[in-house]
Amino acid sequence: MNIFAPNYYVQSFKTLNIQRLHDHGIQLLLCDIDNTLVAYDEECPNQDVIEFIHKLKRNGIEVALCSNSPSSRGKNFGKHLPVSKTYPF
16 A cells, blocks of 8 residues: 555645545645645745644644745745644655
């Protein structure tokens, strides 16, 4: 089994069924920043992202961010959110 092979696809994080994640026992969601949560040139999370992260947390799902941008980008973005960690890759 490949643990990095997705088995659930959505068009946007805005359409992600958080209750479905909770029901399937998901405890951590790893979110890419650029062109997933925001456009690559947005420096800070917008209101949609902030509400999404808070909704995940209210449902018992921890959040970690990842980005292939410079590590300073991920750290600056993550400092505005209640996330567990920001990982460069």
